[in-house]
Amino acid sequence: MxxxxxxxxxxxxxxxxxxxxxxxxxxxxxxxxxxxxxxxxxxxxxxxxxxxxxxxxAGRDFQPVSYSDPRQQALNHSYSLLDEKSKGELSGLAATMTADPSRLAAKSGQGVEDVVDEEGAA
CATH class of the missing domain: 1.10.260 (434 Repressor (Amino-terminal Domain))
Structure with missing residues (x-):
């Protein structure tokens, strides 16, 4: 209930x-x-x-995964509320964002060229 x-x-x-x-x-x-x-x-x-x-x-003791970053917790909760079509769209957006070398470089503090070399993309 x-x-x-x-x-x-x-x-x-x-x-x-x-x-x-x-x-x-x-x-x-x-x-x-x-x-x-x-x-x-x-x-x-x-x-x-x-x-x-x-x-x-089933009423079993459940310990949810805890994330230290509250933004990750909020993102996971928001994702759980989406319908299947929206989940697919969001997954595609996330894949696009993480495939962009300039975004990865900004997050890691490396130059774009370093990230591209590490990822094997040119």
Whole structure:
């Protein structure tokens, strides 16, 4: 129930509607109440929708990866909220940005020529 609400699904019906025809409010209640068990496919569907791990869904102790740079944490959170198309676009943008020798040179403090030589690009 906590994960459902954290993901913005205030009611079981809202979650059932988002999951599709194979899921009902009654079935979700039985899972949340511990009366029925989820199949692996159902657990994966729900974890994907709630943006959580199977461990979290199962109530297992989960220790998220901690990043020392708060910008990395914010970026990871923002990425998790994107749809698949937007994730692909962002990945393409990131690949373009990191492939640009002038950006890598600025970050590393090296000259562009040094970075290009190290990367093997000309």
């Amino acid at each position: 906590r994960l459902r609400k954290e993901a913005g699904y205030k009611s079981r019906k809202a979650l059932a509607d988002a999951l599709g025809d194979d899921y009902s409010e009654r079935r979700i209640k039985s899972w949340e109440d511990g009366v029925r068990m989820l199949s692996l496919k159902q657990a994966c569907d729900i974890a994907d929708l709630l943006h959580c791990t199977l461990d979290e869904l």
